[in-house]
Amino acid sequence: MPLTRLAVVGNGMVGHHLLQQLADQGVMDQFAITVFSEESLLAYDRVQLTKYMEGRSIADLSLGSFEQYQAWGLEVKAGVTIETLDTESQIITASDGTQHGYDKLVLATGSYPFVPPVPGHDATACHVYRTIPDLIGIQAAADNARSGVVIGGGLLGLEAAKALVDLGLDTHVVEFADRLMIQQLDAEGGELLGKKIRELGVKVHTQKNTQAIVPLQSGGVQLQFADGELLETDLVVFSAGIRPRDQLARQAGLEVGERGGIVIDDQCQTSVSNVYAIGECALWQQRIFGLVAPGYHMAKVVATQLQSQEASFTGADMSTKLKLLGVDVASIGDAQGRTDGAKTYRLLDEYHGHYHKLVVDAEGQYLLGAILVGDASRYSDLLQIYLNRMPLPEHPEMLLLAAEDGASPMNMELPDSASICSCHNVSKGDVVQAVKGGCCSVAEVKAQTRAATGCGGCMQALSNVVQSSLLDLGMEVSRDLCEHFAYTRQELYDLVRVEELTSYEDVLKRHGHGLGCEICKPALASILASCWNDYVLANDHVAQQDSNDRYLANIQKDGSYSVVPRVPAGEIKPEQLIVLGEVAQEFGLYSKITGGQRVDLFGARLEQLPAIWQRLIDAGFETGHAYGKSVRTVKSCVGSTWCRYGVGNSVGLAIDLEHRYKGVRSPHKLKFAVSGCTRECAEAQSKDIGVIATEKGWNLYVCGNGGMRPRHADLLATDLDQTTLISYIDRLLMFYIKTADRLQRTSTWLEQLEGGLDYVRQVVIEDKLDIVEQLEAEMQVLVDAYQCEWTTTLADPEAVARFQPFVNTKASDDSIVMVSERDQIRPATSTERISLSKQAD
Amino acid sequence: MSAQQWIPICNENQLLPNGGVAALVGERQLAVFYVPAKQQLFAMDNLDPVTGAQVMARGLIGNQGDQLYVASPLLKQRYCLQSGQGLDEGHQALPCWPVRNVNGTVEVAFPEEATQRLCA
Numbered sequence: 029m030p031l032t033r034l035a036v037v038g039n040g041m042v043g044h045h046l047l048q049q050l051a052d053q054g055v056m057d058q059f060a061i062t063v064f065s066e067e068s069l070l071a072y073d074r075v076q077l078t079k080y081m082e083g084r085s086i087a088d089l090s091l092g093s094f095e096q097y098q099a100w101g102l103e104v105k106a107g108v109t110i111e112t113l114d115t116e117s118q119i120i121t122a123s124d125g126t127q128h129g130y131d132k133l134v135l136a137t138g139s140y141p142f143v144p145p146v147p148g149h150d151a152t153a154c155h156v157y158r159t160i161p162d163l164i165g166i167q168a169a170a171d172n173a174r175s176g177v178v179i180g181g182g183l184l185g186l187e188a189a190k191a192l193v194d195l196g197l198d199t200h201v202v203e204f205a206d207r208l209m210i211q212q213l214d215a216e217g218g219e220l221l222g223k224k225i226r227e228l229g230v231k232v233h234t235q236k237n238t239q240a241i242v243p244l245q246s247g248g249v250q251l252q253f254a255d256g257e258l259l260e261t262d263l264v265v266f267s268a269g270i271r272p273r274d275q276l277a278r279q280a281g282l283e284v285g286e287r288g289g290i291v292i293d294d295q296c297q298t299s300v301s302n303v304y305a306i307g308e309c310a311l312w313q314q315r316i317f318g319l320v321a322p323g324y325h326m327a328k329v330v331a332t333q334l335q336s337q338e339a340s341f342t343g344a345d346m347s348t349k350l351k352l353l354g355v356d357v358a359s360i361g362d363a364q365g366r367t368d369g370a371k372t373y374r375l376l377d378e379y380h381g382h383y384h385k386l387v388v389d390a391e392g393q394y395l396l397g398a399i400l401v402g403d404a405s406r407y408s409d410l411l412q413i414y415l416n417r418m419p420l421p422e423h424p425e426m427l428l429l430a431a432e433d434g435a436s437p438m439n440m441e442l443p444d445s446a447s448i449c450s451c452h453n454v455s456k457g458d459v460v461q462a463v464k465g466g467c468c469s470v471a472e473v474k475a476q477t478r479a480a481t482g483c484g485g486c487m488q489a490l491s492n493v494v495q496s497s498l499l500d501l502g503m504e505v506s507r508d509l510c511e512h513f514a515y516t517r518q519e520l521y522d523l524v525r526v527e528e529l530t531s532y533e534d535v536l537k538r539h540g541h542g543l544g545c546e547i548c549k550p551a552l553a554s555i556l557a558s559c560w561n562d563y564v565l566a567n568d569h570v571a572q573q574d575s576n577d578r579y580l581a582n583i584q585k586d587g588s589y590s591v592v593p594r595v596p597a598g599e600i601k602p603e604q605l606i607v608l609g610e611v612a613q614e615f616g617l618y619s620k621i622t623g624g625q626r627v628d629l630f631g632a633r634l635e636q637l638p639a640i641w642q643r644l645i646d647a648g649f650e651t652g653h654a655y656g657k658s659v660r661t662v663k664s665c666v667g668s669t670w671c672r673y674g675v676g677n678s679v680g681l682a683i684d685l686e687h688r689y690k691g692v693r694s695p696h697k698l699k700f701a702v703s704g705c706t707r708e709c710a711e712a713q714s715k716d717i718g719v720i721a722t723e724k725g726w727n728l729y730v731c732g733n734g735g736m737r738p739r740h741a742d743l744l745a746t747d748l749d750q751t752t753l754i755s756y757i758d759r760l761l762m763f764y765i766k767t768a769d770r771l772q773r774t775s776t777w778l779e780q781l782e783g784g785l786d787y788v789r790q791v792v793i794e795d796k797l798d799i800v801e802q803l804e805a806e807m808q809v810l811v812d813a814y815q816c817e818w819t820t821t822l823a824d825p826e827a828v829a830r831f832q833p834f835v836n837t838k839a840s841d842d843s844i845v846m847v848s849e850r851d852q853i854r855p856a857t858s859t860e861r862i863s864l865s866k867q868a869d
Numbered sequence: 870m871s872a873q874q875w876i877p878i879c880n881e882n883q884l885l886p887n888g889g890v891a892a893l894v895g896e897r898q899l900a901v902f903y904v905p906a907k908q909q910l911f912a913m914d915n916l917d918p919v920t921g922a923q924v925m926a927r928g929l930i931g932n933q934g935d936q937l938y939v940a941s942p943l944l945k946q947r948y949c950l951q952s953g954q955g956l957d958e959g960h961q962a963l964p965c966w967p968v969r970n971v972n973g974t975v976e977v978a979f980p981e982e983a984t985q986r987l988c989a
């Protein structure tokens with residue numbers, strides 16, 4: 029049988045989804061498919077467009093790729109517009125003059141931004157916001173601009189405003205109506221959103237009818253409003269709605285709606301039965317759907333029918349949840365309360381800046397719609413109640429109030445048919461089935477069902493259902509390290525010690541299965557190092573090291589590395605400072621003083637690392653382990669040596685401590701500090717190990733943390749002499765290394781340890797477990813086994829060879845591109861790279 | 870579509886067992902992974918789609934059930950070694966290329982135009 033010739037016009041999100049559906053169902057080989065894409069880029073994630081301005085790369089937004097399409101056996105014509113369609117002879121003609129016959133045709137031409145025909149709308153300062161080239165144009169224009177105006181205060185207009193804010197422009201939003209997001213919000217919701225957005229520095233002008241745009245000498249424009257007011261700006265972005273791209277359908281004589289849109293029936297067929305239309309170009313029951321999920325449903329309906337099976341599109345829910353300029357906004361169902369007899373419950377919390385509204389039916393039985401502004405944590409619960417027509421509780425107003433603590437006011441037992449992910453049409457039943465079929469985590473359920481891999485709005489709902497299904501099956505949330513080891517980290521540590529295992533392969537062979545993963549490999553590499561302190565890049569260990577350990581340097585966002593030599597206690601000789609400066613100059617590195625009292629040199633290429641370190645080591649430096657889960661720095665203040673208040677030699681002690689514990693690998697990084705008196709200039713109480721001098725000796729503080737969740741350290745012992753101090757630190761650290769979970773800082777370890785600080789005191793000071801001698805001995809082994817990993821590496825030609833970026837050539841990696849900022853280097857952004865490579869061509 | 874050509878990359882003993890190495894072919898960077906347990910070789914683009922950095926060869930490899938994957942060294946998103954499909958965010962798949970070992974020489978096949986720079 030000859031293959032069905034399928035032509036797909038338009039390669040936007042929905043056109044791509046159709047192809048993905050055919051591939052997922054394994055039926056690509058039944059068709060000879062040609063894809064026409066007017067944009068020269070293949071399909072990308074338009075919903076996340078604004079992320080591009082936040083620095084995401086084009087590759088990250090892309091959905092389709094030439095390679096992928098090639099692998100699927102598709103013929104792809106990119107940068108080509110279909111100009112005419114003859115449904116009689118079944119031939120389409122492209123802008124490059126070529127003609128293509130088809131058996132089935134799918135129009136997925138999307139829509140275009142509507143630009144109101146005010147005089148001056150075509151000035152060079154005016155832009156639209158729909159494609160990546162649009163963004164690049166806006167970005168280029170923003171280089172010489174100080175301010176920008178978005179015309180249109182709807183969902184897309186506010187997205188565009190976010191982009192202008194990201195570009196650093198003084199941003200204005202001009203809206204014709206009396207409030208923002210008139211489609212989704214009511215008066216109070218729109219008002220509050222406007223207020224919040226104004227607080228973020230965006231100027232919102234409502235009830236403004238733009239009548240003319242007058243170019244100025246400066247290159248900017250002046251907006252003239254009907255009420256006589258004027259606004260000058262450097263650039264304008266129109267976001268005044270979208271219009272379906274139905275020109276091709278009109279030309280071919282297909283039925284189109286009065287106000288545009290290609291008319292389709294429930295099968296997504298146009299007025300000619302072998303021509304389908306899907307996505308934003310399609311008009312179904314007089315409606316255009318301006319969201320991606322309904323388009324995906326249409327794509328699925330067509331993919332099914334192309335295999336001669338029945339399927340129909342029955343409409344789609346238009347509820348949405350968004351973060352606009354950082355403000356949560358959600359709108360569900362009949363948010364405006366237009367249904368006959370509808371009543372509302374409303375809560376306006378001016379104190380926290382929240383507005384919540386429920387629209388219920390005349391009898392108060394069912395939820396018809398809702399609006400949430402400022403806090404949308406209730407969205408997924410309310411959406412489920414709405415979609416599944418669940419009866420409301422006796423006091424529906426409770427649904428408004430409970431939003432604060434996050435607890436669900438209804439004990440929600442969703443029916444199996446409840447939709448969890450609307451992008452991929454996954455029901456609760458599908459999720460439960462996946463868990464019963466062996467998926468044990470949200471990640472596994474995501475991979476199997478694709479739920480939560482679209483807009484991501486259903487993540488919360490998905491993880492709730494996964495958790496409760498796991499519990500229903502009587503599964504504990506396991507503490508196993510990962511699927512390869514049915515042991516906790518602590519158990520594995522004991523096994524490694526007791527059985528004297530020295531390599532990952534040994535441990536895997538004896539106690540694990542499979543190949544391992546990015547969780548167990550670094551965890552075991554760390555355990556092995558904590559037990560034996562072997563060279564981390566020895567042949568047995570190298571493939572298990574996490575990216576930073578593998579190259580003894582911290583990987584940066586562009587694939588370059590940073591270099592951090594150790595500067596014990598922050599004390600550094602002038603000659604050493606000079607060497608750091610020389611190295612930075614010679615290798616062209618960015619230099620910065622770190623928060624840990626040392627110097628970080630950034631922007632080294634992989635192949636430069638050995639030469640840089642050779643210079644540093646020759647000058648007496650050693651590795652600073654900034655890459656390791658190990659001791660980072662021991663911060664110090666100048667102490668009694670210089671300071672008029674100092675009562676202890678804090679620098680001297682800090683240097684001793686840093687040399688003692690450097691290179692010891694632990695479950696997470698360790699930070700120390702020593703202050704010379706209670707004024708605490710070294711901030712010791714925010715460190716894992718903090719020491720503060722007293723008139724009589726040293727006070728020892730433990731398990732403090734800065735970072736994400738700061739915790740004050742606890743006072744473990746007072747007025748210690750230096751020998752006792754060090755023995756206590758040995759014991760505490762070794763006890764932590766033995767018993768903590770992977771990547772658990774000392775602060776969370778202590779909080780989760782049964783018995784807490786008292787128990788630690790019993791173990792470390794009172795020796796309740798009779799292990800302090802062993803702990804001290806084990807620490808001494810690690811201290812004695814110390815080596816500077818960079819010195820070892822430089823002595824081993826095989827290890828040095830691994831720093832060559834490529835196996836097959838000595839070429840250096842030209843994907844790392846720097847530009848200059850404040851007279852030092854920094855990685856080029858993706859747009860800068862494109863313009864640099866254009867200049868080069 | 871032009872014919873595929875096999876391009877020698879390196880000697881088998883230059884590979885990193887249970888890990889990856891990078892190679893430069895024309896202007897295109899590849900990551901080649903080697904799993905000794907099953908004598909398997911995989912080749913895919915070295916480009917981390919999320920950050921745009923050429924670093925995939927420096928990622929850790931692992932398995933989830935039968936699926937072998939590599940996790941990006943930067944933000945840890947995982948990609949199937951066989952198909953390049955993203956396992957976490959469902960974003961773009963990484964292009965994968967046929968790769969073989971001929972008497973100790975590792976070779977990768979792809980159409981000539983693919984050696985051009987990957988540039989949008």
Ligand code: SRM
Nearest residue numbers: 582590621622623624626628654660733734735736737773
């Ligand atoms: C360079 C530096 C910032 C600076 O410009 O000053 C820095 C940079 C990094 N920090 Fe930090 N932190 C630096 C001081 C700090 C401090 C301040 C301090 O140490 O006094 C803190 C809070 C104190 C604390 O940790 O309790 C800090 C809390 C973090 C955290 C959060 C830890 C937590 O428990 O919440 C991370 C993430 C992690 O480790 O998982 C982190 C992770 C990182 C990493 C390693 C991220 C990474 O994996 O790429 C950064 C890379 C460094 C590089 O590429 O060279 N960094 N970081 C500082 C290096 C100090 C040094 O000389 O080693």
Ligand SMILES: Cc1cc2nc3c(=O)[nH]c(=O)nc-3n(C[C@H](O)[C@H](O)[C@H](O)COP(=O)(O)OP(=O)(O)OC[C@H]3O[C@@H](n4cnc5c(N)ncnc54)[C@H](O)[C@@H]3O)c2cc1C
Nearest residue numbers: 038040041042043066074109110137138307308318319320
């Ligand atoms: C900034 C922004 C934010 C958004 N946010 C959200 C959101 O949060 N949630 C949500 O659900 N939706 C959102 N959307 C809407 C969503 O992006 C669209 O619903 C979706 O992209 C529609 O897909 P489509 O394939 O129908 O159209 P498109 O993605 O527009 O694709 C149509 C493609 O066809 C091409 N084409 C047109 N005519 C021809 C021709 N004759 N020949 C060849 N090619 C042709 C076009 O150039 C285009 O590439 C947003 C849109 C934008 C712009």
Ligand code: SF4
Nearest residue numbers: 665671674704705709
């Ligand atoms: S902590 Fe005390 S000794 Fe140290 S610098 Fe501050 S005031 Fe001086």
Ligand code: FES
Nearest residue numbers: 449451482483484
């Ligand atoms: S609803 Fe969009 S990803 Fe699930």
